[in-house]
Structures are given as C-alpha cells and as structure tokens.
Amino acid sequence: MITTTFGALLKEIRKTNNMTQVETCKDICSLRQYVRIENNTSEPSMYLVQLLSHRLNYDLIAYYKLIYCDQTLQANTIKTEADVLIKGGQYDDLEKLINRFENYPEFKKGENLQFIYYYKSLCAHSKKDYNQAVQYCINGLHIEDPSFSKNRLYGKISSSIGLNLYHNLGCYLNELGKLDLSIDIWNKILIDIEKKVALNFSYYQSSIEFVKQLYLSTSYNMGTQKTILKEYRMALSYFDKGIVFANKHNCSYYLTNIVRQKMRVLYTLNRYEEARASYDICMGLYLLQGDTKELRSCEQIMKEDYPELLKIKMYD
Structure with a gap:
C-alpha cells in the first residue's frame, strides 16, 4: 500500500x-x-x-x-540514543537525556509520550522505586487506552511500546510482592498474542518480531514464578508453551533460558532422563549461538548441582 x-x-x-x-x-x-x-x-x-x-x-x-x-529526525535520534543507554544499563545518563527532551513538542503526546513514561519507569526501577515505576507504566498505558488506571489494570493494548509497558508493569508489581496481579497481566499478554497471531500476523505488521520475543520472555517469567512457588507442573506447562511457540514461529529469543529452566524443574521432580534431554538441547542451542562461555558454565553447573544427569548417557 x-x-x-x-x-x-x-x-x-x-x-x-x-x-x-x-x-x-x-x-x-x-x-x-x-x-x-x-x-x-x-x-x-x-x-x-x-x-x-x-x-x-x-x-x-x-x-x-x-x-x-517520527516527523523529525531529532525524535528518532533521541530514541536511538535512549536505546543505547538502556542496553548499557546507563540509567543515570538516560534520566539526564529524558530531562533534556521531555518538553519537546514531539514528545508531548501519543506514542512518543509513552516512550517518556517507559524511560522514566526504567529509571525508577533502577533506583528500586517500584511504586513510582508502576505509576509511570500506568501513565503510559493510559495514553493508549484512557480506561487504564491503577484500579483497572487491563485494556486494549497492542502497540510495541504499550506491550512493553504492560509487561514491565507485571515485573514491577511482582517486585512489590503482588504476584497474583503480575501473573494475571503476563497471562493476558500470552492469551492476547496467541489470539492475534492465530488470526492474522498482519495485525502486528512490523512489530511481529518484538511480539514473538515478548511471548517467549513472558512465558519464561510465568514459568519461573511458578517454580519459585513450587508449582512445578504449572511451571513446566508455561515453559512448554514457550518452546512450542518458538518452534512454530521460528524464534530462538530466550529459548535457551526457557529450556535450561525446564531442565532444573524436571530435575527437581526426579525426572532425570527428561532433564538430561533438556540439558542436551540447551547445550546444542549454546553451540548454535556460539556462546561458549555459557556452554562451559552450564557444563560446570551440571557437575556441581545436577550429578544425576552425569549418570545418564543419552546417546551411544
């Protein structure tokens, strides 16, 4: 078009x-x-x-x-600079950057204003001010759906920045000890992505890769929280959801973390042969990624923490 x-x-x-x-x-x-x-x-x-x-x-x-x-080159340049600072964990510098540009006309409304709240939430989180981080997320989500508020944490959110804010809201609520709310939010993200992806990929257009990655990181978060709660079978179901989704939609983002965490849960349940199979898959993924550092680390961890796996020989 x-x-x-x-x-x-x-x-x-x-x-x-x-x-x-x-x-x-x-x-x-x-x-x-x-x-x-x-x-x-x-x-x-x-x-x-x-x-x-x-x-x-x-x-x-x-x-x-x-x-x-994105009507101005300046808006794109600022967001690119912010992304570099976020990747480097330079949140003090990010806060200084926000203070310089948040009053620019192009950042006073719409998606650009959502980015402002997203950046501010990350800065608040870096200071462990989780309540403020939550409020910034809610403010950003309210721009996309005015019905969104601290008393109504659900709405019609589908932009990449909106989904990012929504996912982070779940993370911050979790750090505040509101696990039920965070799990509910993450569950809604998974369900919403499953529905839209099943219906039509074109709905997400250029953001589809981000959506795939969000699904996998969310399923990992869900499985990890269920592991902490010792709800192991439920944890496995979320890890398996992520693995199936990754295979179906050809996305390896976070897949190694998911498989590795699944191995730990299987080991806890004394399902050693399945745990060993997950371990071997994990090692294969590290090899494909060329991540020899993590591969060696995983080998050492198996020897120290998962001795039963050493007794199982999967292949002749």
Whole structure:
C-alpha cells in the first residue's frame, strides 16, 4: 500500500475490508469525526487509532507513529540514543537525556509520550522505586487506552511500546510482592498474542518480531514464578508453551533460558532422563549461538548441582 497520509491509509484499509465509514466508526467515534480523520482535517488520538486497529485488524499504530510521532529526525535520534543507554544499563545518563527532551513538542503526546513514561519507569526501577515505576507504566498505558488506571489494570493494548509497558508493569508489581496481579497481566499478554497471531500476523505488521520475543520472555517469567512457588507442573506447562511457540514461529529469543529452566524443574521432580534431554538441547542451542562461555558454565553447573544427569548417557 502506497499512501502519503494517515487518512488515505485508513480509507484504503477500510475499503479492503469492504466496510463503510459508518461500520468502521460505530461505537468508536462520530461519523463526522471519522470523516475528518479520513480527510486529514483532524488528527486522531492514540486511543482512537488503537480502537480502529482492533476494528480493522490492522496495525494502524505503526503508521500513526510514522506519520505523527517520527516527523523529525531529532525524535528518532533521541530514541536511538535512549536505546543505547538502556542496553548499557546507563540509567543515570538516560534520566539526564529524558530531562533534556521531555518538553519537546514531539514528545508531548501519543506514542512518543509513552516512550517518556517507559524511560522514566526504567529509571525508577533502577533506583528500586517500584511504586513510582508502576505509576509511570500506568501513565503510559493510559495514553493508549484512557480506561487504564491503577484500579483497572487491563485494556486494549497492542502497540510495541504499550506491550512493553504492560509487561514491565507485571515485573514491577511482582517486585512489590503482588504476584497474583503480575501473573494475571503476563497471562493476558500470552492469551492476547496467541489470539492475534492465530488470526492474522498482519495485525502486528512490523512489530511481529518484538511480539514473538515478548511471548517467549513472558512465558519464561510465568514459568519461573511458578517454580519459585513450587508449582512445578504449572511451571513446566508455561515453559512448554514457550518452546512450542518458538518452534512454530521460528524464534530462538530466550529459548535457551526457557529450556535450561525446564531442565532444573524436571530435575527437581526426579525426572532425570527428561532433564538430561533438556540439558542436551540447551547445550546444542549454546553451540548454535556460539556462546561458549555459557556452554562451559552450564557444563560446570551440571557437575556441581545436577550429578544425576552425569549418570545418564543419552546417546551411544
């Protein structure tokens, strides 16, 4: 689809779905407002774009970002710089960067403002101020769905930055000891991704790789928390969900961690042959990744912590 405006894209997607303007905007906004958006005389809110994405089963948010959020080279440059600082764990520098640019016009609304709250939540977390980190996540999610609040932790969230905030919200609540809430949030992320991926990959458009990775890291978090609670069979079910999803959708992100944690749980349950099989798969993944450091570490851990595995010879 070659379009130059958001309205033109919206019109084309609507026609592809054989929908009228009235059908498209029903229970979302007035026909007058919708027509103004298609005619590019009115800029839609992030929330309205979110609802239209659900209605049309298309990731309009990606184009909303392109057209309304990334209008300047400066915005992209700042977010790229922030990503580098996050990867390096340089949260003091990230906070300084935020203080410099959060009042720029392009970061005052929509997805760019969500990024501000995402960065602030990471900085608060680095200071172990988990309550503040939670509030920043809620503020960012509220931009995508105004019904989202501390009293209502569920909503229509599907943008990459929104899902990131939602996942992190579960992590921060977990660190506050609110495990039930965090598990509920992570479970909703898994279910939502499963439904959308099963229906149509195009819904996520360019963010599909991120969504795959989010599914695997979330299934790992769920399995790990169930392991801590000694709910071992439930833990295995989440690890297996991640493994099946990874194989089906060709995504190895976090897969080694999942398999390794599964091995530990199987060993705890005295299912040594299955644990040894998981161990061998884990070692194979390390070899494929060229991660010899972790491979040697895993070998040493097996000798020290999982002696029963040494007694099992899987192959002649």
